[in-house]
Amino acid sequence: MNELAVVLVIEDDPHTRAILQVTLAQNGYHCLHAGNGAAGILAAFEYRPRVILLDLGLPDLGGVEVTRRIREHNETPIIVVSARGHETDKVAALDQGANDYVTKPFRTGELLARVRVALRWTPPPSRPQEADRIIVGDLAVDFDLRRVTLGDREIHLTPIEYRLLGVLLRSAGRVLSHQVILRQVWGPRYAGEVNYLRVYMKRLRYKIEPEPAQPKYLLNEPGVGYRVRLPS
Numbered sequence: 227m228n229e230l231a232v233v234l235v236i237e238d239d240p241h242t243r244a245i246l247q248v249t250l251a252q253n254g255y256h257c258l259h260a261g262n263g264a265a266g267i268l269a270a271f272e273y274r275p276r277v278i279l280l281d282l283g284l285p286d287l288g289g290v291e292v293t294r295r296i297r298e299h300n301e302t303p304i305i306v307v308s309a310r311g312h313e314t315d316k317v318a319a320l321d322q323g324a325n326d327y328v329t330k331p332f333r334t335g336e337l338l339a340r341v342r343v344a345l346r347w348t349p350p351p352s353r354p355q356e357a358d359r360i361i362v363g364d365l366a367v368d369f370d371l372r373r374v375t376l377g378d379r380e381i382h383l384t385p386i387e388y389r390l391l392g393v394l395l396r397s398a399g400r401v402l403s404h405q406v407i408l409r410q411v412w413g414p415r416y417a418g419e420v421n422y423l424r425v426y427m428k429r430l431r432y433k434i435e436p437e438p439a440q441p442k443y444l445l446n447e448p449g450v451g452y453r454v455r456l457p458s
């Protein structure tokens with residue numbers, strides 16, 4: 227067993243917890259589990275898992291609060307696995323630092339795919355040590371030169387388009403909520419201006435995507451936000 231591939235399951239329902247444990251074990255992961263939020267926070271701090279699967283409806287602390295507290299001391303990718311499919315629940319979890327969400331009942335194949343994506347996402351240790359160049363498929367951004375290329379073709383972006391692409395690429399594989407993107411690109415006063423974001427995402431896709439109507443890189447999570455798809 228690869229000890230680096232540790233997945234922490236924070237789930238109070240014994241049946242769901244058992245399904246997740248068996249599924250993860252059968253696919254080569256070492257599974258830890260916690261039945262409530264407090265135990266989950268402690269396990270996240272003590273064992274430093276590679277990925278956390280988190281239910282929102284825990285008996286002691288809400289999953290959003292658990293996410294917030296975990297984010298205080300580490301950047302482990304968090305995938306929310308919850309029956310709460312309402313947009314506000316998803317956005318609240320993502321705003322507090324969750325990376326992704328899967329709505330119950332979930333398909334095993336989809337969940338495992340999300341875990342693999344999370345494992346490929348390794349946050350930088352600090353801003354000064356961030357990569358000067360990020361490459362996703364044929365798309366590359368050199369942040370020192372402020373140069374964007376797609377294959378051997380240079381892409382010319384406006385300052386806002388460049389900043390928007392940079393925010394998305396630095397969190398490649400993660401779902402970023404509309405509000406998080408708006409705050410980082412335009413500032414806190416624009417957190418509710420979702421139409422701004424939609425307009426600029428459309429412009430960015432037309433410059434970057436081979437087929438803007440069927441995006442390869444810049445994916446929409448309906449009602450929630452956007453993500454950059456990592457290569458398989």
